[in-house]
Amino acid sequence: MDLLSSMKISASGLAANRKRMATISSNIANAQTTRTAEGGPYRRKEVVYGAEPARKSFSEILEGEIGENAKKVHATEVISTDRPPIFKYEPGHPDANEQGYVAYPNINVMEEMANMISTTRSYEANIAALNTAKGMALKALEIGR
Numbered sequence: 001m002d003l004l005s006s007m008k009i010s011a012s013g014l015a016a017n018r019k020r021m022a023t024i025s026s027n028i029a030n031a032q033t034t035r036t037a038e039g040g041p042y043r044r045k046e047v048v049y050g051a052e053p054a055r056k057s058f059s060e061i062l063e064g065e066i067g068e069n070a071k072k073v074h075a076t077e078v079i080s081t082d083r084p085p086i087f088k089y090e091p092g093h094p095d096a097n098e099q100g101y102v103a104y105p106n107i108n109v110m111e112e113m114a115n116m117i118s119t120t121r122s123y124e125a126n127i128a129a130l131n132t133a134k135g136m137a138l139k140a141l142e143i144g145r
Helices: 003-029 058-063 109-143
Strands: 045-053 071-080 086-089 101-104
Touching (some): 003 045, 003 071, 003 109
Antiparallel strands (some): 045 071, 086 101
């Protein structure tokens, strides 16, 4: 695999992790949201990752796989989980039902923070791989002097 392909793979990982960080941030920010435009409480969201071949051009697709089947990662979609809401007895709340219960999102902030830390570490690993590839390219240019 060449240096440019490794940089593209790291860049795809950075983009996918950025999308996951935004989704986790949205979950944390809406952990107490009881009313949304769709109706009902906010529903926790998750990012679904997918992989695609790291190819440069159509000719490479025709010729076959490159670099030991190198793949790029991408966030294919953001889905809402089907966790049931948590009901709390708050009869004075504007969103309370006739029994006095309010439906809150089933979001564990500690779980979301752990996911954020994991995503941050993955982001940092992609940056380190990108910087390593950049350093190798610079050293290769120094050899030519």
